[in-house]
Amino acid sequence: MQDLTEAFVELIRRASTQLPADMERALRKARDQEEPGSAAQGALDTILKNVEMSRARSSAICQDTGTPIFTIHYPLGVSTRALADQIRRACAIATERSYLRPNAVDGLTGKNSGDNTGEDFPTMHFEEWDEEGIKVDLILKGGGCENVSTQYELPNSELDAGRDLEGVRRVVLDAVHKAQGLGCSPGVLGIAIGGDRGTSYLKSKRLLLRPVDDTNEQPELAALEQRLLEETNQLGIGPMGFGGKTTVLGVKIGTLHRLPASFFVSVAYMCWANRRASMRVIGEEITYA
Amino acid sequence: MRKLTVPISEADIRALRVGEAVSLNGVIVTARDAAHKYMIENFVKTGGNPPATEAALYQELKKVLAGGVIYHCGPVVQQTDGQWSFVAAGPTTSIREEPYQADVIAHFGVRAVIGKGGMGAKTLKACQDYGAVYLHAIGGAATFIAESVKEVLTVYKLDFGVPEAFWVIRVEDFPAVVTMDSHGGSLHELIKEQSAQKLTELIRG
Numbered sequence: 001m002q003d004l005t006e007a008f009v010e011l012i013r014r015a016s017t018q019l020p021a022d023m024e025r026a027l028r029k030a031r032d033q034e035e036p037g038s039a040a041q042g043a044l045d046t047i048l049k050n051v052e053m054s055r056a057r058s059s060a061i062c063q064d065t066g067t068p069i070f071t072i073h074y075p076l077g078v079s080t081r082a083l084a085d086q087i088r089r090a091c092a093i094a095t096e097r098s099y100l101r102p103n104a105v106d107g108l109t110g111k112n113s114g115d116n117t118g119e120d121f122p123t124m125h126f127e128e129w130d131e132e133g134i135k136v137d138l139i140l141k142g143g144g145c146e147n148v149s150t151q152y153e154l155p156n157s158e159l160d161a162g163r164d165l166e167g168v169r170r171v172v173l174d175a176v177h178k179a180q181g182l183g184c185s186p187g188v189l190g191i192a193i194g195g196d197r198g199t200s201y202l203k204s205k206r207l208l209l210r211p212v213d214d215t216n217e218q219p220e221l222a223a224l225e226q227r228l229l230e231e232t233n234q235l236g237i238g239p240m241g242f243g244g245k246t247t248v249l250g251v252k253i254g255t256l257h258r259l260p261a262s263f264f265v266s267v268a269y270m271c272w273a274n275r276r277a278s279m280r281v282i283g284e285e286i287t288y289a
Numbered sequence: 290m291r292k293l294t295v296p297i298s299e300a301d302i303r304a305l306r307v308g309e310a311v312s313l314n315g316v317i318v319t320a321r322d323a324a325h326k327y328m329i330e331n332f333v334k335t336g337g338n339p340p341a342t343e344a345a346l347y348q349e350l351k352k353v354l355a356g357g358v359i360y361h362c363g364p365v366v367q368q369t370d371g372q373w374s375f376v377a378a379g380p381t382t383s384i385r386e387e388p389y390q391a392d393v394i395a396h397f398g399v400r401a402v403i404g405k406g407g408m409g410a411k412t413l414k415a416c417q418d419y420g421a422v423y424l425h426a427i428g429g430a431a432t433f434i435a436e437s438v439k440e441v442l443t444v445y446k447l448d449f450g451v452p453e454a455f456w457v458i459r460v461e462d463f464p465a466v467v468t469m470d471s472h473g474g475s476l477h478e479l480i481k482e483q484s485a486q487k488l489t490e491l492i493r494g
Binding site for chain 2: 039042043046047049050053054057059060061062063064065098100101102103105110111112114142143144147159160170173174177180181182184231234235236237238240241242243271272273
């Protein structure tokens with residue numbers, strides 16, 4: 001198998017410096033909807049200017065280049081250990097080239113490893129598949145929005161939220177209210193219903209890979225996504241928490257089987273700098289999206 | 290847009306109100322989690338008598354922080370021929386410094402804190418008591434903001450790691466909005482209250 005280290009560096013560069021087109025479109029639409037001259041519109045103007053500058057200069061959109069979360073689909077016979085080594089090496093090279101900030105610190109002492117590698121850092125999920133070649137999805141998930149991501153257990157008596165979609169609606173609204181501007185709104189929400197605590201959180205993050213403007217295939221979830229998009233924006237928190245019409249740009253909901261005893265709702269809050277990129281390797285050919 | 294030059298006078302700070310856009314000029318210093326913990330333990334809790342090993346840095350920080358500005362930021366940096374520069378430098382979430390910020394403002398006579406997301410009651414009171422403001426920069430706008438960082442003068446405590454070190458920088462026309470003023474005004478409190486009312490409506494019908 002070929003050495004993909006440099007290809008992974010390019011994947012990281014793209015994720016860190018180029019905001020996906022669907023996100024940029026959503027931000028432009030939001031900008032046009034805010035009151036002319038408001039702090040909200042000013043914030044979105046700055047954000048859009050920054051997106052253009054970062055792409056032109058190949059510099060990080062946000063200085064918090066986040067936890068790099070890789071999901072790797074590979075066919076039978078590929079060494080996942082070799083891929084993991086190459087990805088770790090690519091993270092170190094991307095740090096040297098300033099596409100990533102040295103962002104991995106010892107869990108206890110806080111000592112920075114200096115190159116974005118460490119215990120379980122970067123995050124990698126390997127999944128064997130039947131298709132040809134390798135596909136790698138990368139999300140860079142910043143700390144500010146990770147800190148406001150959260151998990152609820154239903155029923156929740158404080159919010160009078162039961163084990164149904166209405167209960168889910170209530171806890172998600174509560175999560176967005178609690179986050180205020182701290183997750184760098186306008187954000188995107190990945191919401192997982194079910195699973196155990198761990199799988200639920202994992203699923204909520206993976207939902208962030210969906211395009212911001214797609215529609216859920218399950219009608220009842222599609223309806224809730226639309227309703228939550230409207231209602232979270234009625235909260236009036238606005239870009240950066242300055243107040244305004246745009247608090248959330250997209251809501252993505254998915255489900256997992258769960259134990260009868262447990263009903264978790266996990267909310268992955270992603271900042272406006274929703275940095276994701278994909279790479280496909282078939283034979284010698286490498287393409288990015 | 291009001292232009293502020295560091296060191297900033299108390300009168301200039303008292304003139305600022307929530308919602309006003311400012312552009313900042315002069316020498317400021319980055320400090321976030323490790324730096325704030327360090328300042329409290331070595332300078333504030335010792336009543337200004339730091340351990341001998343930290344005394345030199347204390348004198349340097351006193352100079353830059355009197356009438357000065359703290360920026361909650363962990364930058365992406367580059368070093369070319371020994372000279373550092375900022376590549377990406379947006380604000381980090383400020384509320385993590387809430388346990389420390391008021392004491393740091395009081396101890397050094399800091400006039401402004403730049404960050405994102407706002408801060409709490411203790412910091413707001415310190416802004417009133419000592420004549421300081423909280424300035425909100427645009428979160429995530431890292432390349433854009435790095436443009437206003439014209440020069441890295443020096444760095445202290447690089448052993449804390451790049452994001453956590455004290456970076457002393459010269460900025461020109463650094464853009465920010467006053468979201469907590471020295472008269473008890475906080476945009477963050479206002480938005481939190483208004484959105485709480487709306488939340489209750491949406492949940493309870």
